[in-house]
Amino acid sequence: MTGETPHPGDPPPVLELRSVDKVLVDPEPAHLVREVSLVFRPGEFTAILGPSGCGKSSLLYLMGLLDRPTRGEVLFAGEATRDLGEGHRTRLRLTRLGFIFQFHFLLPELTAEANVALPMERLGRLTRREASTRARNLLDRLGLAGLSGRRPDRMSGGQRQRVAIARALANDPAILLCDEPTGNLDTTNTAVVIAEFQRLAHEEGRAIICVTHDAGVAEAADRRIRMLEHDSFRWNRNLSF
Numbered sequence: 122m123t124g125e126t127p128h129p130g131d132p133p134p135v136l137e138l139r140s141v142d143k144v145l146v147d148p149e150p151a152h153l154v155r156e157v158s159l160v161f162r163p164g165e166f167t168a169i170l171g172p173s174g175c176g177k178s179s180l181l182y183l184m185g186l187l188d189r190p191t192r193g194e195v196l197f198a199g200e201a202t203r204d205l206g207e208g209h210r211t212r213l214r215l216t217r218l219g220f221i222f223q224f225h226f227l228l229p230e231l232t233a234e235a236n237v238a239l240p241m242e243r244l245g246r247l248t249r250r251e252a253s254t255r256a257r258n259l260l261d262r263l264g265l266a267g268l269s270g271r272r273p274d275r276m277s278g279g280q281r282q283r284v285a286i287a288r289a290l291a292n293d294p295a296i297l298l299c300d301e302p303t304g305n306l307d308t309t310n311t312a313v314v315i316a317e318f319q320r321l322a323h324e325e326g327r328a329i330i331c332v333t334h335d336a337g338v339a340e341a342a343d344r345r346i347r348m349l350e351h352d353s354f355r356w357n358r359n360l361s362f
């Protein structure tokens with residue numbers, strides 16, 4: 122197990138993992154995530170690195186309440202989540218988290234604006250008109266002002282990924298969970314995503330947690346956590362590599 126010594130003045134964690142284990146027994150025993158203890162604070166851009174198959178995506182699913190740990194606890198702003206009902210967990214996901222994946226998972230039949238408005242409509246706090254306005258503002262901020270009426274299947278990869286970021290921000294989440302978000306992008310678009318993550322962390326105080334194989338993304342993060350194959354999880358606040 123690993124831990125972290127808090128520094129005086131550190132803001133309280135938005136997300137914390139305490140000795141989290143994920144073991145599968147079916148079809149055959151597999152230890153996907155082993156004894157992970159980590160703390161994530163607002164305003165921090167964290168990169169998670171490690172070889173293929175070491176458990177990075179499995180760890181993100183646990184952080185994102187898309188899966189439950191076999192042992193240990195995932196806490197959101199100090200609140201334990203393992204034994205919460207599905208409805209409560211879904212609401213936490215919708216209000217506290219934004220997800221960005223390598224493949225954008227936008228709905229091709231909807232415009233960019235409608236894709237971004239969708240999580241707002243699911244949450245139901247805004248009227249349809251307010252949701253549309255907020256969606257357009259988010260797209261505007263990501264440099265897509267002219268494309269809000271366009272469908273994602275008529276956009277470039279970089280544009281689509283920026284729509285996906287806007288959608289992840291729809292409900293103003295404190296935490297962004299990203300799984301290889303630049304995996305499909307060229308260096309120019311990767312640089313745009315990196316700059317946006319830094320802004321979202323440093324100017325807006327969000328916790329950005331980004332699984333990546335991209336050295337540039339890792340370099341740009343405030344801290345790097347490295348998962349090792351066939352080993353327990355290890356981390357270092359500022360591991361250089």
Ligand SMILES: Nc1ncnc2c1ncn2[C@@H]1O[C@H](COP(=O)(O)OP(=O)(O)OP(=O)(O)O)[C@@H](O)[C@H]1O
Nearest residue numbers: 145148151153171172173174175176177178179180
């Ligand atoms: N549902 C499952 N059943 C059995 N094994 C699984 C399951 N999901 C993942 N695994 C195994 O667990 C390990 C961790 O998988 P995971 O997808 O978390 O790796 P990863 O670090 O994200 O890899 P990559 O960098 O290739 O995306 C792998 O060895 C994988 O084969």
Ligand SMILES: [Mg+2]
Nearest residue numbers: 177178179300
């Ligand atoms: Mg993965």
